[in-house]
Amino acid sequence: MFIVFGFDKQTLTKHGPVFRNRCDRCNNEELWLLFTRRTWFTLFFIPIIPYATQYLLVCPICSYGVAITREKFEELKKVADCNMDLINNKIDENEHKNRIIELTKGRNTNRYNDSDRYRFSGKTETQINYLREMEEIRRAREEAARAEKNNSDG
Secondary structure: OOOOEEEEEEEEEEEEEEEEEEOOOOOOEEEEEEEEEEEEEEEOOEEEEEEEEEEEEEOOOOOOEEEEOHHHHHHHHHHHHHHHHHHOOOOOHHHHHHHHHHHOOOOOOOHHHHOHHHHOOOOOHHHHHHHHHHHHHHHHHHHHHHHHHHHHHO
16 A cells, blocks of 8 residues: 655645835835745645644735744734725725724834834844834934924924
């Protein structure tokens, strides 16, 4: 009797867009996508039992991604479902806005305060310090531009 089995069959499930983020790799700002990647035990090339699950946030431009925890995935899945309902015209924009507000209630929605580990994953300490300094410079320039605009308006 001949039995063929394997361990490396992977499936990727796209859950939808979650939030706008600037990619550290391609420097584009796009809606990042939420994915689940499962690795299966196969028998006769048929996936039978999933033995590893990974949750990912992925840049839609360059496919750079970061792994997230199951708890974070569960939070973001609700947002992705809401965004997919809007895309598929199941809800209108006002209802979408209300649902997103409800989902993010009590949380800081600033993409950089959510967790620096997503933004700085795979970076050395020197690269992290450089990115933080560049962010401070960008913020200072934006503030100076706002102040200049306010002075010219008034």
